[in-house]
Amino acid sequence: MGFKTFPGGIHPRDYKAFSKDKNIEKMPVPKKIVISLSQHIGAPAKPVVKVGDEVLAGQKIAEAGGFVSIPMHSSISGKVTKLDKFRHPTGTLVQGIEITSDGEDKWIELIDDSNYMELTAKDMKDRIAAAGVCGMGGAGFPTHVKLSPPEGKTIDTIILNGVECEPYLTADYRIMLEQANDILAGLKILMKIVDAKNGVIGIEANKPDAIKFFKNLLKNEKNIKVVSLHLKYPQGAEKQLIYATTKRKVPNKGGLPMDVNVVVQNVGTAIAVYEAVRYKKPLVDRVITVSGRIVKNPKNIKARIGTFYSDLLEYCNGTTEEIGKIISGGPMMGFAIPSLETPMTKGSSGLLLFDKKEAYKEKEDVCLRCGHCVDICPMNLVPSLIAHHVRNDDWDSAEKFGVMDCIKCGSCAYVCPSNIKLIQWIDIGKIKVSENRTK
Amino acid sequence: MNDVYAVSAAPHIKQGTSVSSTMWQVVLALTPALLAGIFFFGIQSLLLTLYAIAAAITTEALIQKFRKVPITVSDGSAVVTGILIAFNINSSSPWWLPVTGAIFAIALGKQIFGGLGFNIFNPALLGRAFMMASWPTLMTAGWKFTAPMNNLFQSSINGLRNLPSNVPDVVTSATPLGVIKALRDTTQISSDMANTVMDNLTNMNTLQDFFWGNIGGVIGEVSAAALLIGAAYLAWKHIIEWRIPVSYIGTVFVLIYMFGGINGMFSASIMLPIFHILAGGLILGAFFMATDMVTSPVTKKGRLIFGMGCGIFTVVIRLIGGYPEGVSYSILLMNITVPLIDRYTIPKPFGQRKTAN
Incomplete structure (x- = not known):
């Protein structure tokens, strides 16, 4: 079929069958959440609330700690009950804000700006920055920074990353099937902000229905196309995706996509961008895959940021066997974390539970120089x-x-x-x- | 924060291969050739192979015990060495020949460097070189050949006798490549007889016999077909990769075609390079010995250079040097160059900037 790809790579078993046909489920508001102040690359956010304050869902509770930083918002309504160090999905302990729910899920006032495409690029970017949007594929780079190329650098192509090459994960796949219009709207906003002529949505060949779906949707779009990509890991890595879709090579030794006139955003981020620009809705929820052989009901869950992994697992009815390993993210690049008492962040794409056997630790042998x-x-x-x-x-x-x-x-x-x-x-x-x- | 689970660095899933699974798959891939050896030369082939394996395993275990390091004979690498040692001798050899070869290979080819992963030379080839240097007659004489092959040799040898300069030693070491070599060495002048002998050895029927193994020779080299079945399996399992065998055999093919003929450059028929590929240890060497992971380059470009180097040495030894064979010495010589090859063939990272930054 002429799928495009990059040199190298592997073909791991994909384990996506556990959750790929499960519709996204909205999880009820949890009793307690923790908003980590370091959910992104860059300076941590600075709290603007204190213990005892009442907050609404969507209310800003921490401001950006600099240009390369993002503000944080409460994802539920309730009371600030603790400012302390909490477990982070990368396994470390970082500063966070604990909020205990009042059970009412009261929101700040959102708008519906149907003329949002008339906004200037700067206004759009301001709304994205104010909503605390960062890359939702894992690295968590602040989106407004990615959309601010320095003087002299132009962007001609926005690439949306719908590859999801990590085994097990199906969150991006589900949002592509269920929220395609929002993704497209987000892509158009991104293209307008950096004045990019072309939009590309890269999807791996193992998601033919998503590819077909977008192709139909894009029939009348001249400048936006879907590229079906060869099924290979790490097809979704930024540099590999750029090469596969545009044949451009991001320079090594610290080169950035903007050096080859490209900005890459995850499909989930595109939805966050759309919601931020049209509704001024802060990034307070996302879709996360909870999966693994031992998970009773693997699911794709739309959950509030800050929801504890233990609550997510409970929502999936727990496990059938004793847990051996907890992985935050995908099995190839995700982090093994010591405890389920870890709140999810804006970059949490998956929660995987492995049994004792799958958590095996093998001993290192000598290098055979097999190459x-x-x-x-x-x-x-x-x-x-x-x-x-x-x-x-x-x-x-x-x-x-x-x-x-x-x-x-x-x-x-x-x-x-x-x-x-x-x-x-x-x-x-x-x-x-x-x-x-x-x- | 009550429960604490296992943490480790990513990735959390693995392909599931291991050192021992790799080595045992090589053993499996060598089995068709061993069966061919038993089929053509009888049960003695199996016994000699078992002696070699037993000697290899025992030597490895004893040395590791002496070195006070974990005993790793179950990883299968000593078994591979043992089999390859036996593959290089003929079926009428005495039992102590493969045994001493295997002891030498494991002790001085592998363990002395620190064991698997650290050896410079392919242990089995070092063992073969040792046997070759110590008992040359045992290693080359007394080869059993099939009746048609014997007739062919006899007529070839008689043909050579009629040539101006006589070559008596051909009789004692009548290997197919030996005859070809004698033919080259004895005929500075072209004669119809020489051409006839050449044609007899390299016609389609003979080559077919060589391919299937209906010839004779040492235990493991007899059937190119059986070896290729094993090689295909290893390639399918990604244990060997195309670069070394293809560049090795390709180089031999081209050079023999260019220089192998007895009437000057490009005088060889296209059958001669095929004869050179099928007749000696090239198939075994190119697919199972040159591809030894530990003693071949890790870089892709390096593997091509390594294979070409093996090919050049093989042809030089066969056409100019003193041995009719040459595969094992070529690979051993190229083993020495591996660190150097690796050093100069480090690939450029993806997106390498043109100018230094």
């Missing part, structure tokens, strides 16, 4: 060599062989027959190299 990691690395690196240098504390060599270019997709560790924890070594290398740079 599988070299064969599949989508960034064309030699992962085994980088890991070797990191292991020997040779940061200079690790840097020379491209440790900073690694996108941490995990493909190398996935194929390694010796179970070498390549991503762990590379992560250590990345941290050490950036420490040395700032010295």
Whole structure:
């Protein structure tokens, strides 16, 4: 069928059958939520409420901590009950605001600006920034910053990422089927803001109904097209997606999509953008996949930001077997977290539960030099060599062989027959190299 | 924050391969060739193979015990070495030949470097080189050949005797490649006889016999077809990759076609390179020995260079050097160059900037 793709990559089992045919369910408002102040890349938000304050759903409770930052809003109505450190989906403890529900779900006043496309680019961007929108695919880069290219850089193409190449996850797939019009409206807003002529929606070939659906929807759109992409991991990685859809290569060593005149946004982010611009609705909810073999009723849930993972799992009727591992995000790049008492953030795309067997820890064997990691690395690196240098504390060599270019997709560790924890070594290398740079 | 579950770095799912699954699949892939060896040479082939395996495993276990490191004989890598050692001898060899070969291979080819993953040379090839240097006659003489092949050799050898310069040693080491080599060495002048011998050896019928294994020779090299079945399995399982075998065999093909003929450059028929590919240890070497993960380059470009290097050495040894074969020495020579090849063939990262930044 002429699907487009990138060099390298792997074909993991996709495990999407657990939840792909489940309609998005709106979860009832939980009793308690925690809004983390670091849900994004950049400076943490600063609280503007104190313990005891009454808040409405959608009310701002923390302001942006700088330009590369976003404000936070309460996702339920109730009372601020604690300002403390809470578990974050990346496993660390970070500052958050606990809100206990009054059970009424009272909202701030939203508008319906049906002439929203008449707004200026700046007004649109202001509304996006005020709504606290950040990338919802995982990294969580503030959206208004992505839409503000520096002087001299032009954007000609907005790419919407509907690839969802992580196994298990089906949230983006469901919103593409159920909220296609909102996604399209969001895409048009994004195109208007940066004055981009072209819009592209990239979808992996394992979602033929979504591809067909969008193709029908786009019959009369000249500048927006759907690109069906080869089924391969990490097809949804930003640089790989840009290459597959436009044949442009984002420069390595810190190059950005805007260097090749492109901005990439997740399909979920497009919906948040649309809701922010038209309704001034802050980003207070999102769709998250709760899945795993042992989950009784795997679901795609529209949940309020700050909902605890334990509540999400309860909404799915718990598990059939003892839990061995909890993963926040997808199985390839997500984080294993120590506790279900973790509130979801704007970047939480999935909650996966593994049993004891699936949580196996294998011991590292010696490198056989088989070269599988070299064969599949989508960034064309030699992962085994980088890991070797990191292991020997040779940061200079690790840097020379491209440790900073690694996108941490995990493909190398996935194929390694010796179970070498390549991503762990590379992560250590990345941290050490950036420490040395700032010295 | 009551429950605490296992945490680890991503990814949380794995392909599910391991060192031992890889090695045992290689063992499985070598089985068709072993069966062919048993079919053509009898149960003695199996016994010799078992001796080699037993010696390899015992040596590995003893040395690891002595080194006070975990004993890893169950990973199958010593079994692979044992089988490959046996594949390089003929079925009438005494039992101690594969046993000493295997002991040497494991002790001085593998464990002395620190075990699996650290050895510089392919252990089995080192073992073969050791046997070749120590007992050359045992390694090359006494090969069992099938009746039609014997007739063919006899007529070839008689033909050679009629040529101006005589080559008595051909009789004692009558291997197909040996005859071809003698033919080259003895005929500086072209003669009808030489051409007839050449044609006899490289006609379609003979090549078909070579392909199926209806010839004779050492245990594991006899049937190209059986080896290729195993190679196809390994390729399907992504354990070997096309670059080394293709560049190796391709290089041999081109160079033999260019220089292999007895009447000067490009005088060879297209059958001669095919004969060179099927007759000796090239199929076994290119698919099962040059592709040894530990002793071949990790980079894609490096693997191409490695295969081409093996091909060049093989042809040089066969056409100019003193041995009719040459596959094992070529691979051993190229093993030495692997760190260098890897170093100069590191790929450019995706999106590499043209100018330094």
